[in-house]
Amino acid sequence: MKRSLLHSILLIVIFFSLNGCRVFHYLTETPPPSDEEKIIGSLRNLTQTALYNINYNSLRLEAETFKGKNIRVFGVIVEEFNRDFLLFTNPFEDNEYGFYRITIDSPLPKQGDYPRPLKYISRGSEINVFGVYNGLTTINPDRISKESRRLNPHIDFTRLKNIPTIEAKVIYDRIDYRFEKPIWISKKFVEEILTEGE
Secondary structure, eight states: OHHHHHHHHHHHHHHHHHHTSHHHHHHHSOOOOOHHHHHHHHHHHHHHHSBOSOOHHHHHHTHHHHTTOEEEEEEEEEEEOSSEEEEEEOHHHHSSOEEEEEEOSSOOOOTTOSSOOSSOOOTTOEEEEEEEEEEEEOOOGGGSOHHHHHHOTTSOTTOOSSEEEEEEEEEEETTOTTOOSEEEEOHHHHHHHHHTTO
16 A cells, blocks of 8 residues: 555656656647648648639729739640740630639649659640739730640630739649649749748
8 A cells, every 4th residue: 555655656756747847848749740731731721712713804804802812713724935824714614715824933844854743734734723813914926836826726815915914822733623732833832831930
């Protein structure tokens, strides 16, 4: 009896000693999130809070209302330039025939990249783009290649004045309905996530 009482007292003393000790704190503390967990959390937050299904004409006629907001647009890439590309929205999906200029801060993954990406993005890719709406810009129709014109005879490339422009943060495949596997992420967006709170 005395021995079990002595053991109990000893255990209580050890417990309180450890309680004030850094070792106990270390053992019970939740570790900070890894870089990957931070990025996944930020992507989830972006896809859940971005504005969806904004009428194309609203983006053109009420540009100041949406400027600086995170939005989601989708379509098919019809032309690629140096640091941007032209996204065409199919009227059968969006009830609007229109273009978006998507600006990017790093190259899109290509088929010949090493190591080869699981998914690459090029002209003809159907994608979802999440990014910041920056207002309206114009693309000179002369920048559209003959190949794009030949492949898309049904598209009127003279309609490239005052088109909605989005600074891309993340791109998903069009069939990734749950937005689980990004195929491109902005370098700037990743840097902002990783330096947040430092």
